[in-house]
Amino acid sequence: DQQVKQNSPSLSVQEGRISILNCDYTNSMFDYFLWYKKYPAEGPTFLISISSIKDKNEDGRFTVFLNKSAKHLSLHIVPSQPGDSAVYFCAARKGGNQGGKLIFGQGTELSVKP
Amino acid sequence: DAGVTQSPTHLIKTRGQQVTLRCSPKSGHDTVSWYQQALGQGPQFIFQYYEEEERQRGNFPDRFSGHQFPNYSSELNVNALLLGDSALYLCASSSFGTGRATNEKLFFGSGTQLSVL
Numbered sequence: 001d002q003q004v005k006q007n008s009p010s011l012s013v014q015e016g017r018i019s020i021l022n023c024d025y026t027n028s029m030f031d032y033f034l035w036y037k038k039y040p041a042e043g044p045t046f047l048i049s050i051s052s053i054k055d056k057n058e059d060g061r062f063t064v065f066l067n068k069s070a071k072h073l074s075l076h077i078v079p080s081q082p083g084d085s086a087v088y089f090c091a092a093r094k095g096g097n098q099g100g101k102l103i104f105g106q107g108t109e110l111s112v113k114p
Numbered sequence: 115d116a117g118v119t120q121s122p123t124h125l126i127k128t129r130g131q132q133v134t135l136r137c138s139p140k141s142g143h144d145t146v147s148w149y150q151q152a153l154g155q156g157p158q159f160i161f162q163y164y165e166e167e168e169r170q171r172g173n174f175p176d177r178f179s180g181h182q183f184p185n186y187s188s189e190l191n192v193n194a195l196l197l198g199d200s201a202l203y204l205c206a207s208s209s210f211g212t213g214r215a216t217n218e219k220l221f222f223g224s225g226t227q228l229s230v231l
Binding site for chain 1: 118155157172
């Protein structure tokens with residue numbers, strides 16, 4: 001049962017344009033969502049997060065949007081840079097489970113072309 | 115400030131063997147979680163250790179076991195290896211704070227790539 005889904009395995013974007021990565025979830029008990037970025041031969045690194053009490057969180061070029069009614073979140077990267085090319089994972093945590101188990105999506109490989 | 119370190123980086127085993135993977139958490143962190151990432155998939159939670167005890171466990175068989183030492187480092191043991199155990203094994207650390215996790219942002223190591231032949 002895939003509770004967190006990233007339906008696009010890959011995305012290609014031109015440098016300077018916007019990248020939009022999508023994530024859907026099925027469990028309404030999730031209360032915290034995170035995005036991680038992974039380069040080859042490295043572990044995932046934290047990018048940005050959002051609590052379920054918010055619908056938007058920004059950090060520089062990265063913005064995460066949360067639509068609870070649709071059980072959907074998205075990561076916007078503006079402007080995209082070649083160094084952003086990596087695999088992006090969304091992850092979710094159930095309420096009352098602080099610091100505990102994260103449930104990850106399958107990942108989306110972003111390629112930003114110069 | 116050393117991040118999360120894992121050893122070894124690569125490992126080749128045959129079916130039926132046993133393997134031990136090691137992890138040292140980021141300085142200041144006291145909680146270690148282990149994840150398995152199969153090819154083309156996202157990381158899947160195996161278990162989490164805090165205060166030398168297993169606190170949470172994912173949907174993995176008893177062949178997967180772990181340990182946490184007083185210095186917060188951790189080991190993952192897998193017995194009776196199967197071909198399907200071939201994956202990248204990731205260790206992540208965090209700080210549990212004063213009995214309530216204060217850091218949601220797990221810090222991951224680079225992983226151990228396990229191949230079972």
